[in-house]
Amino acid sequence: MSDITLGTEIPALELAPISRTTLALFAGASGDHNPIHIDIDFAKKAGMPDVFAHGMLSMAYLGRMLTNWQPQSKLRKFSNRFATITQLQDVITCSGKVVEMLERDGETLARCEIQAVKATGEQTLVGEALVAVN
């Protein structure tokens, strides 16, 4: 019997402050070479004060939180919207909790609300995950 039930909290994941190095590595590793994340000259020309984090970097952090909690093979759906830009030096914390238990295709699924927030409490990513429970 699983111990995942309505209200179960996913262990939170707190990340190190976002650095330029983090963004450079993520640009290369993810294949997202959009210069707005790695080239301050380009970012300024585009009207931004500086480079800023890839949304998909924070979504990867949410993914780490989920797979730290449950094996990836149980993940059925994973989605979020990008609510606010994550800036350099922001400290992101990922968290989530089970908000509904449902049945689909013969499986019990936990629907989890998930989020990434800055130290100020401002949400950067807001989404949900469906995780199989058995």
Place this chain on the structure above:
Amino acid sequence: MLDRSHIGHKFNAHSVEIEKGRLRFFAKAIGETNPIYSDEKAAKKAGYRSIPVPPTFPFSIDLESPEFLPVLTLLEMDIGRILHGSQDFEYFQSICAGDVITCQTEIRDMFDKKGGALEFVVLETAYTNKDGEIVVKTSQSLVYRN
């Protein structure tokens, strides 16, 4: 305004072989320390064929198309004005190192908000394995700052 006659446009499919070294680099970049995401032995012990791709990595498979973000050329968009609005993944089977995955992306919708100040382009991608089975589906919205 972006040209909405492109709703329904299908981009050329492309195939990517998933590489262990790339997955190790990705794990490092996101701070992932679970050995199944970098060490094939640990992955096999955990029941995978090889190193599994992490949950968001399919996005990177799609980015491996010969032209980076071909939607920008098609819709004549300036890369400095795009933002990522949302991203959804739906998983049917795992993808592991050694797999050859084919991506097919389509423009599903285009609309605007705030009186045209922001335009949205919704892209859906199907990821199939060498047997033609869909292993992952994604949907994403790009936001264009006018």
